Amino acid sequence: MAVLQAKQDALAARIAALSFADKGWLGAARKAALDRLAAMGLPGRRDEYWRYTDPAGLNAAEPAPAALFDPGAEPQLFDHMDRVKLVFVDGVFDPRASDDPRLAGVEIERLTEAGGRDAHWARGLYGVLEAQGQQPVARPHAALNSAFATEGVLIRVTGRAKKPVSLIYQRTSEGSDAILHHCIKLEPGAELTLLENGPAAARFNKVMEVEVADGARFHHIRGQGRDHQRQAVTHIFARLGRESLFKSFTLTANGRLTRNECVIELTGDDAVAHVACAAVGDGDFHHDDTVFITHGAERCESRQVFKKVLMNGATGVFQGKILVQPGAQKTDGYQLSQSLLLDEDSQFLAKPELEIYADDVKCSHGSTSGAIDDTALFYLQSRGVPKRVAQSLLVLAFLAESIAEIESEDLAEEIRLRLESWLHRHEH
């Protein structure tokens, strides 16, 4: 009882300064989310799901100040691409910096504009997948987001989008606390590439609910900015229909605290879900990937590829789970979590789980952790490659398997170059 009380006290402090409009369909969804949240309270260190990550910074009433970061001459990610840009500054939508959101086969609206209406397609999605994702493990920060999100985009895709939609999260304040909530619905046969980049805020809480209908394809590539002191908790909740495809790749470089949760439910036969991440951290860096994939239909494929490069006391966490429900026969589930520890002080904490209730399945997971292979390093050096370069080569080779999850070769190349220059800057 005392534990629950502490969680609820923490919640009361966290939401004291937050408020929401309770009009329209959105108001009803927010109220339901607030009820869910009140029953859970905020997570504590003793919760199994927060065993390796201290939620204190995310729970605190105020975000810890985060110094602004100057990326120097490096252009923003995806800068050269033809895309529809939607810009948020410290969590506030900036219409002047954003493009005209009209795109054939795609409807884009702002959450605050569409939320006040009586009826909207997003009503069937907002907070709905999040609520389902609260079982069997509570995700209080996602419920908090559904209750208090200040902005977001609602994207409905009916055809094949000609160019990507790009969400850009800029940060100008050392103390901003942003809560954004996006809903994305891909109708049968539709296709969309969604790009996300930028640090967003000193503390960023983001939820994205994605419904991928039968035969639809969704590609998601994000970069979480190079700010050192920012904190973020993000959730993706996705529901996949028959023969649909969901592919998500995340690049995380730096960040004091990042918790990326991904909750995917394969509900239609022959659906495919791939989730991948390349994370690189130096020093004050705590990166947590928490993934929960439920196979609820036959012949589905899921693939998780998580790679972390850690140095100078950085911490990497991976909690991944594949749940195969009764009857989800011919499931092909694969999960890989690996870390490369570049010095004595860094650490990797992993809990790769399988929970399987169907007999005709192929599920495997692998998890490894260790230093750079001395033999490989020696070999490269013996061929005249300087040690620093050899080390970077080996690190990039280690990360390659996750980058290979990006379908677009241009995007994969851009991510690879970013990682290369990051490694170059952090050579030691």
Added chain:
Amino acid sequence: MKAAVVEEVDIREGVDRETIETVQAMAGKYKYGWETAIETEYAPKGLNEDIVRLISQKNGEPEWMTDWRLAAYRRWVQMEEPRWAMLHYPEIDYQDQYYYAKPKSMAVKPKSLDEVDPKLLATYEKLGIPLKEQALLAGVEAPEGERKVAVDAVFDSVSVGTTFKEELKKAGVIFCPISEAIRDYPELVKKYLGTVVPQSDNFFATLNSAVFSDGSFVYIPEGVRCPMELSTYFRINAENTGQFERTLIIADKKSYVSYLEGCTAPKRDTHQLHAAVVEIVVLEDAEVKYSTVQNWYPGDEEGRGGIYNFVTKRADCRGDRAKVMWTQVETGSAITWKYPSCILRGDDSQGEFYSIAIANNAQQADTGTKMVHLGKRTKSRIVSKGISAGRAQNTYRGLVSMHPKAKDSRNYTQCDSLLIGDKCGAHTVPYIEVRNNSSRVEHEATTSKVDEDQLFYCRSRGMDEEEAVALVVNGFCKEVLQALPMEFAMEAQSLVAISLEGSVG
């Protein structure tokens, strides 16, 4: 194929008749479900400080031991039963059990095995555990002494007898019931008891600390290679009685011992509680092999009855180059909650864990290991094979932890699950914590079903489906079976076949 196996056993070891029969019969029925009609003396039902004192008094313990138990009991009352395992069972009423049961004929402790109640001796004979040294010797064809096995037989709450005590004593080895050790070797017991599994370690270990009735005590002095394998055989007989045994093994510097443990219980409709603690202390350059074939009554097909098995087993490699190896075959019990662990404290120490867990019908097993690497260049290896059939749930839960100081350490983990039928479940919950970069940790897990091609091949050679499955499964388990001492390997192999009987199709 089968005939060849039987012949081999006959040649190698005449005494292992029960195993042979088991293999031959492949009856799929629990063979040890009978009961010994014997008069039993119980302590009053329920648990309180008086019961704890009574158990202590029955064992003729000194005051320090009584106080130790009471401290554990007081702690236990404040603890909550853990619920994190993937196990579902109704609330256990800890007051609705007997915590002490002893055959009346044991009221006066027999001085030698000749004085032991013949009914008890017959019980162990029927179980295939010969307690008469002569009989055992006669049954062994191989002339070398190393095939001898010394047995401590525990019946409900008391040790019935220990064989080869004298011969072991000559080698300096102490092998006796722990109740006896508390009286005869208090210094050793005081020095080591509760140092590997502290009184307040966890709910079930704390309960055990308060009420443990008997168990085995082993001390191998410095430089001694134990001349024979030691074994303890646990038998639950009395109804509504919990069994709480405590085993303490100390391997002094440069010593070696191989220890076997077996257990069975009668068939009953009600569940029975078993909460054991095993503590192993391994000093410099010493090596301990601990093998278990756990075959408690698993309950019937509907899940009626069966043992609730909550066990804490831990080995502490205190000295440099100490080595411990756990091998377990878990086929029995309605509920298994068991994580034999290794604390690799000494530099260059090694821990190994080989496990086969088979769950059929309504059985649930949540088992695995912990490898805690503290010393430099420590090594551990985990091979776990889980097999689920019927409506059973089988979970591997394990921890591999590399502390910052455990430089250049190494772990390799492999957990494979096999599902037979579409109503069962197989789960893997590993925790991997790496806090230094010179260590390498590798974890692999797979889940699959019995390979159709392999089955087809076996069947095309004239095997029936059940035989074919048993063969394929034995192949799947080979790595673990090979780690078992010879006698156990045979028994385990046949148990694998038997536990899966009826799960095909």
